[in-house]
Amino acid sequence: MAEPPSVLVAGASGFAGALAARLVDRHPHFRLAAITSRSDAGTPLNALYPHHRVARELELLDLDGAHGEVDAAIVAYPHGASAPVVAALLARGVKVVDLSADFRLRDLAVYEEYYVEHQHPELLGDAVYGLPELYRDAIRASSLVAGPGCYPTAAILTLAPLARAGLIDDVVIDAKSGVSGAGRAATAKTHFVSVDENVTPYGVGTHRHAPEIDQELAALGADVPVTFTPHLLPLDQGELVSCYVTSAAEPGDVVALYEEAYAGEPFVDVVDGPPGVRDVRETNICAINVQIDPRTGKVLAFGAIDNLWKGTSSQAVQSLNLMFGRPEAEGIA
């Protein structure tokens, strides 16, 4: 019997990387080769995230050593810092799922407008956008998968059937997220007393996930910029997008459109009523409800995910499964 593929998780001290490490560690097929961290090397992951129960110590990344010899890597670095690591891994023949924004945007100019100067623009053409429901075959054949942003994951899945059908004239996306989406850094905004008993819009008109959603909706045929406003909620994990679509869709048709679009999808549930994020907590599911506002005719589409699971880390494993020819749901069902 062949050796199980070995997987490195780089940047495993953050929320996303730590969960990726747990999922790989318990995966029936992959072997967690190592976990690394720039800030917490020497610390056992269990000291930071006891509930993940990964009995491994965080190491400093050493690509010239053993870390460069793995079969695959999930890279959970901040944007800008990720590209060089990804490039080095690819050069060593390692298959990569990158959780940063560095390879999500196909247009270099847009990336550099919203983020920083790109260190490896030559790799942009090789990257596949890691939303299996849209790019399953390309992911299977790819060595570099760009894990989508959490909001884009929910928004694109929630709007794709309409976009593909040419039924989006205009769209407002009011998004709501738990605090884990803001990362592990302790700031005034993530202080418990700031968030508790509160709800606040943020990144209004400027959030970096807006051009990412635009890119994918355009690829599906809906070339209209989205009005996208995220809000911070007092909960840890969970993300809801409430999408308000000006559309020529007929009331009787939209539910059938969604049911057909997602008929065979293992991780998209088209549900009868508006989902809550609790419904998909700690799952790789995106639950979607679509209906027509009887007063205004707008299409209302609601999508709920767990931002750390389907929005980031379990979706990365979903791509990894595809890249290694495994059953898509293995280890994340």
Next chain:
Amino acid sequence: MAEPPSVLVAGASGFAGALAARLVDRHPHFRLAAITSRSDAGTPLNALYPHHRVARELELLDLDGAHGEVDAAIVAYPHGASAPVVAALLARGVKVVDLSADFRLRDLAVYEEYYVEHQHPELLGDAVYGLPELYRDAIRASSLVAGPGCYPTAAILTLAPLARAGLIDDVVIDAKSGVSGAGRAATAKTHFVSVDENVTPYGVGTHRHAPEIDQELAALGADVPVTFTPHLLPLDQGELVSCYVTSAAEPGDVVALYEEAYAGEPFVDVVDGPPGVRDVRETNICAINVQIDPRTGKVLAFGAIDNLWKGTSSQAVQSLNLMFGRPEAEGIA
């Protein structure tokens, strides 16, 4: 020196009535004459809401006795049950602020479509919609004030300057509320475990506050039905409306429009960035931020209130102050 006006609070065992009782009890000018409850007569209010510190016992309503001889009443009954009590109070010469929906909608047919058969339609013409920022003079002269719904309070204040200026072509209102807005009844939806770590849309396309918002926007000149979707959040008090307006407004003008509209208003703050509901917790303030989405040109207007204070009970006292010629902010600043 004249006697202070005596005020009855009917339905004081609910969240809104109890807070109204507290505000009247501590008001420098009014005297809390009695508090009544259909379900909890005989119980001290302190046993239900210790932090309000109202050392009074709830009584059964007796309009033929002392309760009919008060100068004013705040009625916090459910819709349908309120109209007969209000009618009886008015017949005894009592000035009334009604917190139910019974006198909010000027069009009887709309009321009966969304609520129940109206028991006192003959009073609809006498009622003034109790949003002081819109109807200050009428409230001063009225004996029957219909306290606005919590969502309409936030939504109308947040959209009024645009509506008045003819700058609303279309509007989506994504509203978020804490659980106190759902009232004191223990149900599956208000169970802690249902709400905690969750966010859920509800009343999609059917919520009763939509026609109320329509009515007032139309009165201001914006005769367009709103797309209105409320969401339940894991917090107790606080309500945010995120309004997405398709508009011919010029970027440079909207902030000035709002600042001018609310220049003299004691309880509306036009603020620089998107407000959180914590900013207005336990105040009679509506905090509003307006901006233009640089990507889509939509006007984004955010309004935050405390649903039990400005959204209900302190706003009722604001009206009561006006009805009795008192300083508008007395007892609620």
Next chain:
Amino acid sequence: MAEPPSVLVAGASGFAGALAARLVDRHPHFRLAAITSRSDAGTPLNALYPHHRVARELELLDLDGAHGEVDAAIVAYPHGASAPVVAALLARGVKVVDLSADFRLRDLAVYEEYYVEHQHPELLGDAVYGLPELYRDAIRASSLVAGPGCYPTAAILTLAPLARAGLIDDVVIDAKSGVSGAGRAATAKTHFVSVDENVTPYGVGTHRHAPEIDQELAALGADVPVTFTPHLLPLDQGELVSCYVTSAAEPGDVVALYEEAYAGEPFVDVVDGPPGVRDVRETNICAINVQIDPRTGKVLAFGAIDNLWKGTSSQAVQSLNLMFGRPEAEGIA
């Protein structure tokens, strides 16, 4: 290859039963035969608990039909209602883990003082208290396992090494629990607004878990009634017991005592600092920290569990594994 044992979960519409159904449904060895409910028959479990992802419909219990032919059952009925169902299952040769209190107390008089008249006292002698760390061998040989209460699970594990060593002269247990411990019923006490931003002692001096803790500590040699006070906290899952022990223990010895006591236990972690309940969320782990108060010499022992997992349902599966000769951690690691 032999058929996998079939398992019935009776009372699967409550929090504990629903989680038991999920754990059995995903268990690599057992087969979920049916799930039943007195109140929600006809409803898919996914409609009540979508995140558990159990695609089964709740049925009415029919012990004379297929439900009586299963190999094992987890019964999640309220106390009093459970005993007759358990008796009927045992009569049909079904192995049972009962999650009610009906078979926890070996002394009939104590049971009837704290609960109700017992319908099947003749079975008390057959029941094994389902704490594998104390009764592993007896559970293996038993057909009737009484799943411990959630507080007793945490308290007994946290105090057992001291009790066994004769080192408890007196003990105060201050316990804290999330709301799921109060069950699914919507009441004034479980209303979000009652629990949020609150912490309240309850069941002071009268809680039914006190005699259960006493029984097991006495069995270990510590025949002293515990002072036990639970508190309700604003969180869903998680339970912490803070135990204050007057003891002759020597400072240098207690940590070693605990490490030795739990050296081989797969589901008890003796940890360096006081655990938080988040550390064990959605795990079958009890995390225990023990230390000596340097000011007073008291032994301080803290134990954290997830009340629905180790405190109830995953611990039931742990027993089921033992009863069927499976690896103890199968399906719950």
Next chain:
Amino acid sequence: MAEPPSVLVAGASGFAGALAARLVDRHPHFRLAAITSRSDAGTPLNALYPHHRVARELELLDLDGAHGEVDAAIVAYPHGASAPVVAALLARGVKVVDLSADFRLRDLAVYEEYYVEHQHPELLGDAVYGLPELYRDAIRASSLVAGPGCYPTAAILTLAPLARAGLIDDVVIDAKSGVSGAGRAATAKTHFVSVDENVTPYGVGTHRHAPEIDQELAALGADVPVTFTPHLLPLDQGELVSCYVTSAAEPGDVVALYEEAYAGEPFVDVVDGPPGVRDVRETNICAINVQIDPRTGKVLAFGAIDNLWKGTSSQAVQSLNLMFGRPEAEGIA
């Protein structure tokens, strides 16, 4: 008519100082002269704490200028940093309520063991411990009041009647606090995701409030060190102490003892059942319940306060009222 006394709040950018500024600003008798901050000078307080609605700008402290000419000051500096400011204010004839720990402990050696080297030990003899229920007359006559710690406020009030009656043989205090007690600093421990859905003991055996409680219980006649363990809870404001007292008290007597002890106290409520912290939220009240455990005979005494109000800032105003001969409840009832 005489000028109202002018009050400086130094350190007004923290949670405690900001609330003190609000309470003084709205006080009917005092005049808020200035608010200062070392970190946020130049910022309006409304930008940090909009709900307090204090339309003042934070300034750098200038004791040689106008800030040295006020009638009174509330100093909300960290321990160690406070003493020099207090000394300078006293030298200028300013009456001071200090919210730090610098003047709480009468024994210099104990202070220096638990905190730092004391810069002004010569002032220790002048300081009065600012718990009005114990030291009302001394506070009236004092120029330097040391505001008690939040836990000591709750613990001492909850235990004082027993201590005074010689009825404490031993006592365990299990304390629970919201996150505002940890202050405004953003750290790993105050990150929302660390606190949410969690409860954790901290400062076990070493918390600085233990010797403070000891000091005051000893002064009342109970010379026994307390076993004191605080826990961090997922809420912002509120503190509960659960006290377990080994005592010779007779069951029939303890309630009467407490009712008598606090008969005339405006801010201590002896209540029938265990209080929740929500009962006293945003009040200056300490709610206390006392009972005997029927199983073990221990005295159980529960005390609930709002840690920022009675535990810190409103209690400071209570002292200020006494120091200026005002009604004790003025501005904080």
